[in-house]
Amino acid sequence: MSGRLCIIGVGLIGGSVALAARQKGLFSEIIGVDQNSENLREAEQRGVINGGFEDVTDLPGNFDVVMLATPVGDMQRLFELLKPRWFSSTVYTDVGSTKESVVEAANHVFGSVPSNFVAGHPIAGSEKSGIGAARADLYQAKRVILTPCAKTGAGPLQDVRDLWEQIGAVVSVMEAHHHDQIFAATSHLPHIVAFALVDMLGRKDEQDEILKYAAGGFRDFTRIASSNPRMWLDICMGNRKELMCLIEGFKNELSRINEMLENNERDKLLDSFQFARDTRQRFLERFDVD
Amino acid sequence: MSGRLCIIGVGLIGGSVALAARQKGLFSEIIGVDQNSENLREAEQRGVINGGFEDVTDLPGNFDVVMLATPVGDMQRLFELLKPRWFSSTVYTDVGSTKESVVEAANHVFGSVPSNFVAGHPIAGSEKSGIGAARADLYQAKRVILTPCAKTGAGPLQDVRDLWEQIGAVVSVMEAHHHDQIFAATSHLPHIVAFALVDMLGRKDEQDEILKYAAGGFRDFTRIASSNPRMWLDICMGNRKELMCLIEGFKNELSRINEMLENNERDKLLDSFQFARDTRQRFLERFDVD
Numbered sequence: 001m002s003g004r005l006c007i008i009g010v011g012l013i014g015g016s017v018a019l020a021a022r023q024k025g026l027f028s029e030i031i032g033v034d035q036n037s038e039n040l041r042e043a044e045q046r047g048v049i050n051g052g053f054e055d056v057t058d059l060p061g062n063f064d065v066v067m068l069a070t071p072v073g074d075m076q077r078l079f080e081l082l083k084p085r086w087f088s089s090t091v092y093t094d095v096g097s098t099k100e101s102v103v104e105a106a107n108h109v110f111g112s113v114p115s116n117f118v119a120g121h122p123i124a125g126s127e128k129s130g131i132g133a134a135r136a137d138l139y140q141a142k143r144v145i146l147t148p149c150a151k152t153g154a155g156p157l158q159d160v161r162d163l164w165e166q167i168g169a170v171v172s173v174m175e176a177h178h179h180d181q182i183f184a185a186t187s188h189l190p191h192i193v194a195f196a197l198v199d200m201l202g203r204k205d206e207q208d209e210i211l212k213y214a215a216g217g218f219r220d221f222t223r224i225a226s227s228n229p230r231m232w233l234d235i236c237m238g239n240r241k242e243l244m245c246l247i248e249g250f251k252n253e254l255s256r257i258n259e260m261l262e263n264n265e266r267d268k269l270l271d272s273f274q275f276a277r278d279t280r281q282r283f284l285e286r287f288d289v290d
Numbered sequence: 291m292s293g294r295l296c297i298i299g300v301g302l303i304g305g306s307v308a309l310a311a312r313q314k315g316l317f318s319e320i321i322g323v324d325q326n327s328e329n330l331r332e333a334e335q336r337g338v339i340n341g342g343f344e345d346v347t348d349l350p351g352n353f354d355v356v357m358l359a360t361p362v363g364d365m366q367r368l369f370e371l372l373k374p375r376w377f378s379s380t381v382y383t384d385v386g387s388t389k390e391s392v393v394e395a396a397n398h399v400f401g402s403v404p405s406n407f408v409a410g411h412p413i414a415g416s417e418k419s420g421i422g423a424a425r426a427d428l429y430q431a432k433r434v435i436l437t438p439c440a441k442t443g444a445g446p447l448q449d450v451r452d453l454w455e456q457i458g459a460v461v462s463v464m465e466a467h468h469h470d471q472i473f474a475a476t477s478h479l480p481h482i483v484a485f486a487l488v489d490m491l492g493r494k495d496e497q498d499e500i501l502k503y504a505a506g507g508f509r510d511f512t513r514i515a516s517s518n519p520r521m522w523l524d525i526c527m528g529n530r531k532e533l534m535c536l537i538e539g540f541k542n543e544l545s546r547i548n549e550m551l552e553n554n555e556r557d558k559l560l561d562s563f564q565f566a567r568d569t570r571q572r573f574l575e576r577f578d579v580d
Contacts, residue, residue, distance in 0.1 A: 123505045143503060185491055186504040190511045192547060193483060195566040200543045201475055202569030211573040213433060214476040215413045217517075218573070220510040221480045225570050227507075229563035233556060240551040247548050251541050253490045257482060258537050261530040266523060273519035276485040279492030280515050283501040283508070 003064030008033040008056060008078065010043045012126060013095050014069030015134030018048045020167035023136045033059060043131045056081045065091050065163060072096035073234030076105035083109055091156040092117040093163075097183065097231075099147040099176035101238030115153040118160040119176060120146045121183075122169060127226040140168035147176040184242035191232055192247060194225040293354030298323040298346060298368065300333045302416060303385050304359030305424030308338045310457035313426045323349060333421045346371045355381050355453060362386035363524035366395035373399055381446040382407040383453075387473065387521075389437040389466035391528030405443040408450040409466060410436045411473075412459060417516040430458035437466040474532035479540060481522055482533065484515040 005021055007014040010032040018030050032049035033056050034040045040052040053059055056078065068078055075096060082092075092114070096102045099119050106113040113119075124142040126133055144164040148157050161171045174182075201210050236243055260269040295311055297304040300322040308320050322339035323346050324330045330342040343349055346368065358368055365386060372382075382404070386392045389409050396403045403409075414432040416423055434454040438447050451461045464472075491500050526533055550559040 123503055125505075125507070127507075142505070145503070182496065182499055182503055185494065185496075186500045186508055190487065190508055192544075193487060194511060195563050196543045196547055197480065197483060197540065198566040198569050199562050200540060202565060204475065206472065206475075207569070209472055210476045211569075211576065213413060213435070213472055214573055215415075215432070217415070217417075217514045218476055218480055220513050221484060222570050222573075223510050224507045225566045226574075227567070229560055229567055232563055233560045236551060236559065237554070237556065244548050244551050247544050247551075250487065250490060251544050253486045254482075254537050254541050257486055258534050261526060261534050261537075264527070266527065269526065270519055270523045272489050273485050273522055275492060276488040276515045277517070277519055279488050279497070279501075280512050283504055283512075284516075286501065 003027055004029045004031065004062060006031045006033065006059060006063045006066045007049065008066065008068050009070035009074075010034045010039055010049060010052065010131055011069065012129050012131070012133045012138075013122065013124075014067060015043060015048050015131045016124075016136065016138035017067060017069070017095075017167065018043070019134055019136040020139060021163070022048070024166055026163070026166055027064070031059075031063070039131050046131070048131065048134065057085075059085070061085055061087050061090070063087075063090050065093065065159065068092070068094040068096075071228075071231045071234040072098050072101055072238045073230075075102050076108060079105055079109035086110075086114065088116060090116065091159045093120050093156075093160045095120060095122055096238070097121055097187070097235045098238035099145075099179045103147070103149060103176050113149045113151055115151050116156045118146055118148055118152055118156050120144060120160060120164070121179065122164070124169075127223050129228040129231065137168070139164065142169050144169040144171050145179055146171060146173050147179050148173065149176075180239050180242055184239055184246050188235060188239055188243050189246045189250060191224050191227060192236060192243065193250070194222050195232070198222050198225040293317055294319045294321065294352060296321045296323065296349065296353040296356045297339065298356065298358050299360035299364075300324045300329055300339060300342070300421055301359065302419050302421070302423045302428075303412065303414075304357060305333060305338050305421040306414075306426065306428035307357060307359070307385075307457065308333070309424055309426040310429060311453070312338070314456055316453070316456055317354070321349070321353070329421050336421070338421065338424065347375075349375065351375055351377050351380070353377075353380050355383065355449065358382070358384040358386075361518075361521045361524040362388050362391055362528045363520075365392050366398060369395055369399035376400075376404065378406060380406065381449045383410050383446075383450045385410060385412055386528070387411055387477070387525045388528035389435075389469045393437070393439060393466050403439045403441055405441050406446045408436055408438055408442055408446050410434060410450060410454070411469065412454070414459075417513050419518040419521065427458070429454065432459050434459040434461050435469055436461060436463050437469050438463065439466075470529050470532055474529050474536050478525060478529055478533050479536045481514050481517060482526060482537065483540070484512050485522070488512050488515040 005027040007018050029050050032043050032052035043049045102119050122144045124138050164171050295317040297308050319340050322342035333339045392409050412434045414428050454461050
């Protein structure tokens with residue numbers, strides 16, 4: 001490509017797209033939008049973007065691709081700001097971790113999802129956030145899911161697919177609702193569980209001692225509890241129906257284990273641990289994108 | 291030291307003690323006991339032990355230190371086998387992850403805990419198990435907790451402390467009951483939660499897709515679900531009273547979060563995530579032994 005890319009929200013996710021696109025020479029110019037002027041300046045100084053705006057309403061119109069890379073809770077407001085200057089020649093996409101909420105926001109603002117908007121979700125990230133954590137290779141061999149609607153144009157879908165593939169990602173397509181079901185299980189529930197566990201232990205009287213004697217297993221188990229709280233608030237709220245269902249299911253699973261402990265059902269508990277270990281082994285064997 | 295060390299159970303934990311003691315030249319001879327003859331042969335071939343026995347009743351008596359490094363569920367049976375050949379000149383210790391259950395097993399077999407038995411727990415390990423995972427530096431800068439009873443001799447306690455310190459560990463002393471309370475929170479509950487979550491997701495119809503789209507966060511969060519199931523069965527059973535209490539507490543925490551989701555209480559949920567993140571940050575700052 002020789003066109004222009006605009007990244008709205010120059011943090012870990014958006015900044016990494018910009019870095020990778022620049023490394024591959026995909027655009028002649030990359031412009032950033034970020035309410036945080038310091039972030040914007042850092043992105044410019046690191047050569048992530050050619051220039052930037054703090055306010056999305058100051059944006060000129062001639063972009064080939066505009067990527068919304070803010071927390072999902074900002075999407076509706078962004079759509080409202082973009083609506084008066086929504087260009088049919090531009091392809092719009094987002095990187096939100098929930099997809100139904102983004103589709104709903106677009107429906108709410110535009111009446112229906114514009115044909116040149118392609119909802120997307122890169123399965124990559126880190127518990128670190130901000131432009132300082134951005135890396136050109138963040139999407140290398142990582143999955144990206146696109147969730148087009150019935151009205152989404154084939155051209156915009158192909159453009160967004162091409163962009164991700166050119167920066168190393170492996171693209172899948174699925175429905176937004178199905179996406180949200182899968183990610184409630186694989187990502188949102190684990191985050192809730194990690195936040196909840198660390199929250200609970202941090203409120204105990206003996207928390208200092210608990211943290212003192214916690215070891216490497218605890219560090220890894222709780223890594224995702226260091227994730228950006230605001231971003232995860234939006235994700236959990238954006239997928240709360242699925243998530244609430246899974247939390248109830250998980251509470252039942254814990255009750256089942258408590259019963260096994262209470263009734264001294266060693267064989268059942270061992271089966272359960274063994275099954276979990278085998279399941280994780282299957283995950284590890286296919287973890288590298290196949 | 292120039293004496294003899296016996297390790298009963300030559301796996302990750304016992305094998306790593308043997309490797310470290312050998313590297314430091316602490317004993318003239320290290321003998322292993324393991325029911326698994328293949329494990330024993332591998333330990334001998336790797337130079338971890340000088341020789342070994344499959345049966346603890348074949349052990350000669352002249353050891354300076356005997357370390358019980360089997361799953362905690364084996365302790366009572368081991369004490370029974372050792373009782374007829376319990377030497378007052380030997381110092382006995384263990385490495386079990388629960389301490390009240392070990393003290394109870396000793397009480398049950400001997401009437402009271404022998405003065406030359408020092409219960410201990412090294413806070414080091416891995417989701418990997420077996421002699422193949424043993425490393426001479428496993429205990430370097432790691433914590434070891436000793437939980438002596440009122441009757442424990444000062445000499446044996448000092449000997450066990452010296453052994454751990456000489457292979458790089460930082461030793462603390464506390465009561466067995468207090469130990470079990472702390473580790474129910476910091477280690478046993480996280481393991482149960484990880485096992486339970488992977489177990490639940492592995493039983494879902496869409497489990498293939500869930501695992502397909504799981505990413506690095508899921509891998510780290512569930513790492514402890516790959517831990518040795520038999521060992522963790524014993525640990526959970528050995529500390530089940532504390533553990534059951536904490537599981538109930540954790541279910542309440544999850545209910546609290548589900549209520550926030552249901553009632554759209556964004557501020558409360560954000561506070562909770564933020565508190566968890568701050569708590570983990572405090573943990574990271576003191577993670578290296580201070």
